[in-house]
Amino acid sequence: MMHDVKQGLEKGPEAAKPAFSGWVAATGLVERWLARAERVDTLLEGLATNLSGQERARAQHLFYGVVRWASRLEAAQAGLMAHPPRTKVKAVLMIAGFELLEGGPALTAKVIHHAVEQAKSVASPKEARLVNAVARKIADRLVAAPTDLATEFAHPEWLVARWTRQLGAETTRKLLAWNQQPAPVYARWRIEAPVPAFLAPTKWAGFYEVKAGHWEDIRRLANEGAIYLQDPSTRLCIDLLAPQAGEVILDACAAPGGKSLFMADTMKTGKIVALDEPVAPGKSDIRLVRLKENLARAPAGVEVALIQADLTKVNTVFYRNLNLPESYDAVLLDAPCSNTGVMRHRIDVKWRLQDGDFARHGQTQLELLHAAARLVHPGGRLVYSTCSIDADENESVIKAFFDSRAGGPFKLEKQVLATPWADGHDGAGAFLLVKNG
Numbered sequence: 001m002m003h004d005v006k007q008g009l010e011k012g013p014e015a016a017k018p019a020f021s022g023w024v025a026a027t028g029l030v031e032r033w034l035a036r037a038e039r040v041d042t043l044l045e046g047l048a049t050n051l052s053g054q055e056r057a058r059a060q061h062l063f064y065g066v067v068r069w070a071s072r073l074e075a076a077q078a079g080l081m082a083h084p085p086r087t088k089v090k091a092v093l094m095i096a097g098f099e100l101l102e103g104g105p106a107l108t109a110k111v112i113h114h115a116v117e118q119a120k121s122v123a124s125p126k127e128a129r130l131v132n133a134v135a136r137k138i139a140d141r142l143v144a145a146p147t148d149l150a151t152e153f154a155h156p157e158w159l160v161a162r163w164t165r166q167l168g169a170e171t172t173r174k175l176l177a178w179n180q181q182p183a184p185v186y187a188r189w190r191i192e193a194p195v196p197a198f199l200a201p202t203k204w205a206g207f208y209e210v211k212a213g214h215w216e217d218i219r220r221l222a223n224e225g226a227i228y229l230q231d232p233s234t235r236l237c238i239d240l241l242a243p244q245a246g247e248v249i250l251d252a253c254a255a256p257g258g259k260s261l262f263m264a265d266t267m268k269t270g271k272i273v274a275l276d277e278p279v280a281p282g283k284s285d286i287r288l289v290r291l292k293e294n295l296a297r298a299p300a301g302v303e304v305a306l307i308q309a310d311l312t313k314v315n316t317v318f319y320r321n322l323n324l325p326e327s328y329d330a331v332l333l334d335a336p337c338s339n340t341g342v343m344r345h346r347i348d349v350k351w352r353l354q355d356g357d358f359a360r361h362g363q364t365q366l367e368l369l370h371a372a373a374r375l376v377h378p379g380g381r382l383v384y385s386t387c388s389i390d391a392d393e394n395e396s397v398i399k400a401f402f403d404s405r406a407g408g409p410f411k412l413e414k415q416v417l418a419t420p421w422a423d424g425h426d427g428a429g430a431f432l433l434v435k436n437g
């Protein structure tokens with residue numbers, strides 16, 4: 001049977017839905033990722049719904065594994081073939097390579113046999129013979145001990161060099177090893193009801209680790225609003241902001257709304273204005289769709305308003321014209337960032353990131369911070385937060401703010417910097433700035 005590049009992906013409602021295996025679905029995902037550099041989360045959203053829960057989990061596991069280890073898997077097949085294979089065949093070899101890395105030498109024969117059998121249908125019998133010959137050499141290369149951190153942990157060299165300069169080699173190794181581990185799924189429990197047994201308590205109050213094999217239950221609980229899937233690190237900025245009942249709060253970079261909902265759950269009564277920038281032409285509006293869905297789940301006592309605007313371009317008249325407050329008891333600025341604290345979840349970030357991005361983000365973050373600061377009531381609170389572990393996006397932004405005139409009325413009350421290797425969850429930065437009364 002021949003499949004096209006969309007194997008395992010939805011082709012529209014009219015298309016027949018054959019029951020693909022997770023392995024075959026993973027080949028389709030890897031092929032598209034290799035061919036067009038589509039984002040991992042976008043590709044997964046399109047994964048066929050006719051896969052069983054187990055096969056879906058398998059597809060995701062293999063796809064994530066390949067993306068996590070991409071540079072090492074690419075290096076293992078480099079120069080082994082006289083001509084570059086079709087992307088489909090490269091995808092087969094990369095999945096087999098990941099299984100070889102994961103399973104170790106004891107599984108070599110089994111993994112290669114399976115990959116060859118799959119290649120016969122996914123690609124062609126001739127290409128299956130190529131897979132058979134090449135996969136053996138890949139297996140030999142993958143057992144050889146890597147000589148440097150970037151190769152060993154499949155990260156870009158420049159990023160490893162940057163972290164080594166900032167953190168030292170030992171901590172960088174811990175961070176790299178952390179990033180390469182499959183991430184547990186965490187749920188924040190939102191309702192007054194007994195927590196089901198497939199949610200295991202964690203040391204972070206209100207957060208539970210989802211046990212494997214319960215995806216349908218999780219989907220149902222999320223749809224019912226009993227849980228919200230988010231990492232325990234998300235609590236840090238909310239704890240600093242400490243939303244109070246009856247307050248009027250601006251979530252200045254709100255989409256997809258995980259923290260808006262967290263604040264609404266914490267305050268139980270009051271008002272949240274959730275702002276995020278308009279969707280650029282040709283871009284997906286999925287984050288705003290999710291924001292709307294999440295705001296709709298806020299407790300009844302919390303009034304919510306959603307606005308699409310560029311925070312840096314609107315002034316108080318804009319809010320007044322919308323009948324919204326011109327200043328707020330508290331403002332959360334959860335700024336766009338490099339995502340270096342969440343690379344265990346956002347597995348393709350490292351392949352997109354560039355060295356210059358840190359300075360670029362820092363500049364944007366400072367502009368956003370200036371804009372957010374203008375919207376804080378006298379005596380009000382402003383929390384600046386990122387999911388970055390980089391000082392250029394955390395301490396340096398706060399320092400530049402206090403070095404400017406806009407920082408004058410504010411005092412830095414408290415700051416939290418979470419790092420995965422020390423805290424055991426995603427990395428994050430959060431800074432509480434209080435405005436003079």
Ligand SMILES: C[S@@+](CC[C@H](N)C(=O)[O-])C[C@H]1O[C@@H](n2cnc3c(N)ncnc32)[C@H](O)[C@@H]1O
Nearest residue numbers: 253254255256257258259276277310311334336
């Ligand atoms: C880290 S995300 C926010 C995540 C969100 N707080 C949550 O917990 O779900 C940063 C957000 O900032 C938004 N953003 C970036 N620049 C903006 C701007 N100039 N004005 C408003 N929103 C902006 C992005 O669209 C993105 O949704």
